[in-house]
Amino acid sequence: MAKATFSILQVIIIMAIAPLISGVITKIKNNLRFRRGPGVFQPYYNLVKLFAKEEVISETASWIFRVAPFIVIASVVTAAFLVPAFISGYNAGDLLLLVFLFSLGRFFLALSALDTASAFGGMGSSREMFISSFAEATAILSIFAVCLNLGTTNLNAVNLYTVKLSTIIAAISLFVVILAETSRIPIDNQETHLELTMIHEAMVLEYSGRSLAAIEFASYIKQAVFFSLIGTILLPQFFSAGLLNNFMVFVYYIAKIFGLCVLVSFIEVHLAKMRLFRAVDFFSFSFVFSLVAIILAALGV
Secondary structure (H helix, E strand, O other): OHHHHHHHHHHHHHHHHHHHHHHHHHHHHHHHOOOOOOOOOHHHHHHHHHHHOOOOOOOOOOHHHHHHHHHHHHHHHHHHOOOOOOOOOOOOOEHHHHHHHHHHHHHHHHHHHHHOOOHHHHHHHHHHHHHHHHHHHHHHHHHHHHHHHHOOOEHHHHHHOOOOHHHHHHHHHHHHHHHHHOOOOOOOOOOOOOOOOOOHHHHOOOOOHHHHHHHHHHHHHHHHHHHHHHHHHHOOOOOOOOHHHHHHHHHHHHHHHHHHHHHHHHHHHHOOOOOHHHHHHHHHHHHHHHHHHHHHHHOOO
16 A cells, blocks of 8 residues: 555656656756746646647547547556656566557557648658657667666666666667657757657647647656656665655655756757658667677676
């Protein structure tokens, strides 16, 4: 019963701070560019505005278009239950299941983009599947390297192991995947709607109102889960159970997330978006890193 309560509490907190992570990244990017920009709470205002708007649904849309936002947000919320972010004694889940849940949401989002027979939707779905074919393979290999060090695919053991060189290399490879999965530069660009560059945004152009708010909220949660995962793998908890220690773990967790926000912001400001087919080279670099991580993990390094 206590573990169930802790798991629900942790997911609620992750969902609550998920939009704030995007707001902090945007704020840091604007500061690096010497711009003022919106405040860190702007994603919350955007979600409230979208939830208050009326939906407009294409006449050609089927039930897939209507249920896809619910499946997308349900998949990422379920994924949030699998990552032991900051509460001691948390009952974590399987790493491979985490990859499946994200793939499930992506599949239905791409399917819904095709459902309205929109040219932009078809283009975005095609690009998303092209990118995911590389991202998922690299993510699975990176996670496999981590699992070799853990001795299990369950994240419960993540706080009981020592970070090794193979873990660090696997985390670097996984970080490249995170940039793609969260629609970040150099793979995608959240700040543009140009048809020549957009990938994720092209798939959601037909959505509006509450459905669009659900998809945007799901993308925030997905980003928070990925950040929590890589933070937990690279910098596992070293506090014992207890109320005070749980508070210290939460502060430690926030520090890890903020560090990742700074890193992502720095990358987005100092790198340009790649052409679509150049992304293959980018993922090749990550793929090689994941293979090196597996070899080192098998050698016990």
